[in-house]
Amino acid sequence: MNALKQYIDLYDESQALIEQQSPALLNKLRGVARERLQDAKLPRKGSEDYEATDLETVFAHDYGVNVNRLPFEADPAETFHCDVPNMSTCLYYTSNDAFHSSATAERNIGQVVVEPFSMAAVDYPELMDAYYGKLASLNDPTVALNTLLVQDGLFIYVPDGVVAERPIQLVNIFNAALDMMVQRRLLIVVGKNASIKLLACDHTQSPDYHYLNNQVVEIVAMQGSTIDYYDMEESTPLTSRVSSIYVDQHEGSNVLIDGITLVNGFTRNNFHVEVNGEHTETQLLGMTIASGEQHVDNHTFISHNAPRCHSNEMFKYVLDDNAVGAFAGKILVKPDCPRVEAYQGNRNLCGAPTAKMYTKPQLEIYTDDVMCSHGSAVGQLDEEALFYMRTRGISSSEARRLLMQAFVADIIDGVRMDALKDRLHYLVEKRFAGTLSNCAGCMAACKKK
Amino acid sequence: MLVINDLRASIEDKEILKGVNLTVKPGEVHAIMGPNGSGKSTLSAVLTGNPAYTVTGGSVSFYGKDLLALSPEDRAHEGIFLSFQYPVEIPGVSMVNFMRTAMNEKRKYMGEEPLSAADFLKLMREKRSIVQLDNKLASRAVNEGFSGGEKKRNEIFQMAMLEPRLSILDETDSGLDIDALRIVASGVNTLKSKDNATIVITHYQRLLDYIKPDFVHVLYKGRIVMSAGPELALELEEKGYDWIKEQVDSQQ
Numbered sequence: 001m002n003a004l005k006q007y008i009d010l011y012d013e014s015q016a017l018i019e020q021q022s023p024a025l026l027n028k029l030r031g032v033a034r035e036r037l038q039d040a041k042l043p044r045k046g047s048e049d050y051e052a053t054d055l056e057t058v059f060a061h062d063y064g065v066n067v068n069r070l071p072f073e074a075d076p077a078e079t080f081h082c083d084v085p086n087m088s089t090c091l092y093y094t095s096n097d098a099f100h101s102s103a104t105a106e107r108n109i110g111q112v113v114v115e116p117f118s119m120a121a122v123d124y125p126e127l128m129d130a131y132y133g134k135l136a137s138l139n140d141p142t143v144a145l146n147t148l149l150v151q152d153g154l155f156i157y158v159p160d161g162v163v164a165e166r167p168i169q170l171v172n173i174f175n176a177a178l179d180m181m182v183q184r185r186l187l188i189v190v191g192k193n194a195s196i197k198l199l200a201c202d203h204t205q206s207p208d209y210h211y212l213n214n215q216v217v218e219i220v221a222m223q224g225s226t227i228d229y230y231d232m233e234e235s236t237p238l239t240s241r242v243s244s245i246y247v248d249q250h251e252g253s254n255v256l257i258d259g260i261t262l263v264n265g266f267t268r269n270n271f272h273v274e275v276n277g278e279h280t281e282t283q284l285l286g287m288t289i290a291s292g293e294q295h296v297d298n299h300t301f302i303s304h305n306a307p308r309c310h311s312n313e314m315f316k317y318v319l320d321d322n323a324v325g326a327f328a329g330k331i332l333v334k335p336d337c338p339r340v341e342a343y344q345g346n347r348n349l350c351g352a353p354t355a356k357m358y359t360k361p362q363l364e365i366y367t368d369d370v371m372c373s374h375g376s377a378v379g380q381l382d383e384e385a386l387f388y389m390r391t392r393g394i395s396s397s398e399a400r401r402l403l404m405q406a407f408v409a410d411i412i413d414g415v416r417m418d419a420l421k422d423r424l425h426y427l428v429e430k431r432f433a434g435t436l437s438n439c440a441g442c443m444a445a446c447k448k449k
Numbered sequence: 450m451l452v453i454n455d456l457r458a459s460i461e462d463k464e465i466l467k468g469v470n471l472t473v474k475p476g477e478v479h480a481i482m483g484p485n486g487s488g489k490s491t492l493s494a495v496l497t498g499n500p501a502y503t504v505t506g507g508s509v510s511f512y513g514k515d516l517l518a519l520s521p522e523d524r525a526h527e528g529i530f531l532s533f534q535y536p537v538e539i540p541g542v543s544m545v546n547f548m549r550t551a552m553n554e555k556r557k558y559m560g561e562e563p564l565s566a567a568d569f570l571k572l573m574r575e576k577r578s579i580v581q582l583d584n585k586l587a588s589r590a591v592n593e594g595f596s597g598g599e600k601k602r603n604e605i606f607q608m609a610m611l612e613p614r615l616s617i618l619d620e621t622d623s624g625l626d627i628d629a630l631r632i633v634a635s636g637v638n639t640l641k642s643k644d645n646a647t648i649v650i651t652h653y654q655r656l657l658d659y660i661k662p663d664f665v666h667v668l669y670k671g672r673i674v675m676s677a678g679p680e681l682a683l684e685l686e687e688k689g690y691d692w693i694k695e696q697v698d699s700q701q
Contacts, residue, residue: 383500388537391497392551392607393525393558402550406541406590 003042003059004141008034011148014067021069022151023121029133033147040141052326052358053268053297055142058240063181063212066097069151087419089169089199090114092154096174097182099154112164112196113157117185120155127157131189135218135246140270142242146183146216153185156198160191160222167197167228167417172213174239175205184215188227195226197417204235211238217245221253223277228416232260233267234427237292240266251277251306256416259286259315260424261296262431271300278308286315287411289404289431290323290355297326304332307367308339316411317348318404318432319355330362331372338369346376349407351400401432450475450512450646451615457506457671458495464505465491467671473615476643480657480682481650483668484690489650490534492668493619497531498524511615525551526558528614528645532604532621539591544603547591548573548610555611576609580636598629605636616640617648622656634659654686667693 011018011034019027045054092114093100099116113124121128138144158164172184190196204211221227233241241264249255259269273282288296302311317325327346348357361374381403389399405428412428415421451473458466465488473479483489495502496509498521509516511527519527539547552572553563564572577587580602592600601621608616618637622630637660641647649660657665657679665681666673669690674697675681685693 382537382539384537385539387499387521388533388539389547389551390521391525391531391533392547392611393522393555394547394551395522395554396520398550398554402542402546403539406539409541 003056004037004040004145006062007059007065007145007149008037010065010067017067018149018151021067023118025121025125025128025132026117026150026153029138029147033138033144036138036144037141037148040144042141049299049328051328051360052324052356053295055242055268058212058242058266061210061212062179063210064176064178065149065181067151069098071098084169084199084419084423086422087167087417089167092168092170094154094170094172094184096176096180097152097184099152111158111162112168113155113159114168115155117153117155117187120157124155124157127189128155128187131218131220132187133218135220135248135272135274136216136244137246137272140244142214143216143244146185146214150183150185150216153187156186156188156196158190158194158196158225160194162191162194164194164196167199170198170200172200172202173205174203174209174211174213174235176209176211177206179210181212181214184213186215186217188217188219188229190219190221190225190227192222193224194222197228197230199230199417199420200232202233202235202239202241204239207236207238209238211235211240213239213241213243215241215243217243219245219247219255221247221249221255223250224252225250226254228256228258230258230260230415230417230420231269232262233264234262235264237265237294239264242268244270245272247271247273249273249275249277249280249282252279253277254281256283256285256414258283258411258415259298261288261290261294262427264290264294264296266295268297269299271298273300273302273311275302275304275309275311276306278306280306280309282309282311282313283414284311284313285411285414286327287408288315288317288319288325289408289428290317290325291320292323293321294323296324298328300327300329302331302342303334304337304340304342305334307337309337310341311343313342313344314411314414315346316408317346317357318351318407319348319357320351322352322354324356324358326358327376328360328362329374330364331374333363333365333367333370333372335366337367340367340370340372342370342372344374347407348376348378349404350378350380351404404432405429451516452510453496453507454509455507456492456495456504456509458491458502458504460491460502465502465671466495468507469668469671469673471666471673473646473648475614475646477664478641478647478649478660478662480662480665480679481648481668481673482652482665482682482685484694485652487668488671489668490619493531493617493648493650496524496617497521497529522554523558525611525613526555530608530611530613530616532601532608532616532618534620534623536592536595536600536604538593538595540593542591544587544589544591545573548607551607552610572610576606579609579639580605581632582606597624598626601625601629601633602636605633605640609636609640612640612645614645615648616645617650618660619650620652621649622651622653630656631659654682657682669693669697
């Protein structure tokens, strides 16, 4: 069996239709992607880099693909309004596979460009041509599949020297009344000494359908730029997500990537950071809270290709019930890259004997004069602390909740936006209290228009 | 208030308490002394419901309730408090959050409304002053990075907040310098009333100079082998435990 086959067949049958409804730029790469997929297979559980995760099963489901670009409901902002209190953002939506702007999008006008590929291909053809598909590797069959079928995406561009006043918030929503796979795609180019903060959150509004988000994000951080990219998933048990984020860091750039999974079904996140300039700063953070049958696999790779760079990586998992967590982190320091400082950590808490964690820290260093470390630990809640709290009258369940929350507190505190930090503390508190078991729990805190 | 009858308990199949009998009435201060390994800390752990210990026999009633049938948190709600010999550090949980949760869980148990944030902070301020606990400590994580003396003061602060009916002070004097000892003891004395009782577990007479006991008991080999008035503590200070050990061992 090969789950890819149904999608390749679909492409072969509908190539003309797909291309006709897409900007020409996207069509250019489809041929190569098609070639790569010819003999490709999706990784099965147990294969290299997929010790705990089976992609074949995820893609084997019979998902609908919206080749015809049929419009779904009008404006997602009408039904879904996600607010972060005290944070004034420019808000954009992806409803299933289609991009929507919103009224607040006007705020950064003249500073930051946020356009669907269909517009950007006309407005910024050189930039699109120079950066689209350049970082993402077609050797990964999921990236190749995205490239094969993608028909639109979102282009975010911050010109040289521009410091975006307001964060960009991108709310991705699944609400189609059918099982569906989408190829979401982001291209983010941040110019020299420019700066931007982005918050992407994945939500699922219809808990009864199977969805698969097979997304690719490419981020280019030019000299001296600063980028915060917060990627938060809060979906449903029937939602699957395979995400590949590629980052290209130039000299003096400062990039923070934060991958947060609060509620999901199946998730595989790939983070791939290429550090190509000196004096860069890289923060790669992650937090996973999983219970029930949730499956979360974060796979990270930071390649130090230049001297005198600093990277810090920390992923924390809190797993309960039958949840499965996986983490793999590889840090590579290439030859002739002295004075690199690279730290990696993965700490995990298993709240139940049935929860499973797989972790694989890796360092590969080919230069002498560097400072690197990695550490990984899987443990249970501190029994002594639990008892201490109970003698003060705090119930066992409340004590567990407080300790779990405390465990991930440093990841939340790594967020470089105060309003978002407060919001995350609140969401995580609700998550552990069990009132955020699905998106409906979140929406209680959101305003419904 | 508290009646302990022939209490037996073990840890990992090793019997530590071998039939403890003790009755405590409101307003009383009991000191429990004894050589190392006699079961003093085990007694406090069993009374507060530490899951590491197994009760193998006997009974404990607290205001007529079967204490051993209650969870640790419900024992706390009923008014039992343990000041730990080694208070536990809980990184990431702030003192404020910890204390507010504890207070409100107790109020819920009592059928009362939760405290408002303003009332709670006012109460914190008030009780903090009893043991001269710095505001900075109150805003940090529970016991994290506290010195030995600060940890013990923090225990008494929590006791002041929770207003227990029975406080068990387990080696509260260990690791304290003389000034900290005075502060802690004066905190305990301030909180003392005719309605609550205190069990002081200690090795030394020193603490009993500050917290005056009504009764002194000697725990040895898992049993209370001698009970008398405060003068017994002075005698022990002078003569040590050997004479009691000999007396008990020769009887066996």
